Amino acid sequence: MAVTRLGLVVHGGRPEATAAAVTVRAWAAEHAVECTDIDVWRDGEGRTAREEMDAAGNPDLVVTLGGDGTFLRGARLAAENDALVLGVDLGRVGFLTETSVSAMRAALDAVREEVIEVDSRMLLTLRASRRLQVPTEMEALMKYGRGPLLPPPQVRTDCEVDEVWGVALSVTALNDIVVEKLSRDRQVSVGVYVSGRLLASYSADALLVATPTGSTAYSFAAGGPVVSPRAEALVFTPVAPHMAFDRSIVAGPDEPIGLRVLERSGAAAVSIDGRIQGVLEPGDWIGVYASPRRLRVVRLGPMDFYGRLRRRMNLTDAPAAVADGAAAPLWSVTGPVPEDLAHLSLPVVRDGPAPGR
The missing domain is CATH 3.40.50.10330 (Probable inorganic polyphosphate/atp-NAD kinase; domain 1)
Structure with missing residues (x-):
């Protein structure tokens, strides 16, 4: 275009x-x-x-x-x-x-x-039990070192609102949506639902839902899996949970993930791509799901x-690789792809590097 x-x-x-x-x-x-x-x-x-x-x-x-x-x-x-x-x-x-x-x-x-080439990336959006707001007394603290806060998410006028499904908010997240504790000495207690069914109740520092793009951001730092951006999935990861089950859950793109703040929990902040957008009190909830919109990224x-993952994480410089001698050689696909592999996504042989590579 x-x-x-x-x-x-x-x-x-x-x-x-x-x-x-x-x-x-x-x-x-x-x-x-x-x-x-x-x-x-x-x-x-x-x-x-x-x-x-x-x-x-x-x-x-x-x-x-x-x-x-x-x-x-x-x-x-x-x-x-x-x-x-x-x-x-x-x-x-x-x-x-x-x-x-x-x-x-x-x-x-x-x-x-x-x-x-245009890379189409999954985005997240959400519904909530009420509109998200940051209390006035918190704004100065939240702004410190971060620049201005984003305005509170607007209510989408093209969606129905009721007590069961809540308020549809105009939210776009490329990386993740996070429910996190506000006080250092008090974790958040959250009931987590996948496709409307209760999965578990967590007491944790934070609970996050990430896209495949966001799997290498906060979710990765919290021990979550690295997911190919070609995949279509929602990745739920608890951060420092006080329970034996601390694994991530990888849900399908059509399986929404609900997070409800429980009765005895402290207040919780909702962050969208790292920026605080509201505060939840006990009884409040959000439902995170894949957005019908996509992000179109220039490639x-x-x-x-x-x-890129190998270079950014210095994976070939791992101590074990050094101890074993030379790092593993790159697997260069230089010949025609066999017919039985033609349906797979394999590197394309180039005559020269693309701009910026």
């Missing part, structure tokens, strides 16, 4: 991101593409994703300059408008971003010339998820 308007999300705390933004604006001017800065840190305080995109003129491409956190902010906007999102890596991890600053112009050219070629 031809790009006519570009929305630019820049991590203002990184001088290299500010410098890269000058290059993006120059590229846009050269190709008669309207370019609008979207300041989701300051000017965007109190504005919903829909209002942000309207103010930016509804761009059909969102470019993020920063790390994975900046990408998550841009993804929230792009999903609202079904826009493409291109992440330029200026962070420390770079699981989500696609290209480097040095290859950024080539990546933009590839988008304009429509010689890219400059087939994504090498496992290569």
Whole structure:
């Protein structure tokens, strides 16, 4: 699709991101593409994703300059408008971003010339027993070191509301939705339901539901599985639970996961992609499920998820590999794929690297 308007999300705390933004604006001017800065840190305080995109003129491409956190902010906007999102890596991890600053112009050219692949990623949304709000007395504490809070999620007007199914909220999560304790000395007690059936009651520091994309984020740090982004699944992971069963549950994409705060629990915060969006009291609940929307991520070629995982986690540098001598060689598929393997997803042989690789 031809790009006519570009929305630019820049991590203002990184001088290299500010410098890269000058290059993006120059590229846009050269190709008669309207370019609008979207300041989701300051000017965007109190504005919903829909209002942000309207103010930016509804761009059909969102470019993020920063790390994975900046990408998550841009993804929230792009999903609202079904826009493409291109992440330029200026962070420390770079699981989500696609290209480097040095290859950024080539990546933009590839988008304009429509010689890219579009990676469709699962998103999460939720219903709740009531609207989510952050109490006024907590706002200053929550803002400390984090920038402005996002506005409370709006109620979706296209969905029915009743006591059984609750309130449908305009929420988009690429990584995870988390229910976590607010007090260091008091865990949250939560009943967990999968497809409407009680699974277990947990007392834990937090309980989270992640997408395959988010399986390498908080869920991974809590001991959850790494899930291929090609998979369609919801990953439930308890964080420091006080019970023998501490395993993750991988549910199907059509199996919603409910989290109900129990009677004797302390208050719990609801975080969406790492940003607090509300507080639940005992008796409150949320239901997390796959969103009908998808995020459309720009890829400059087939994504090498496992290569990226290997590099980011330094897996070939494990002590056991060093002790055994040379690291395992890469398995390079160079010949024609046998007929009995033709239905599998295997690496594509390239003549040269794609931009940013």
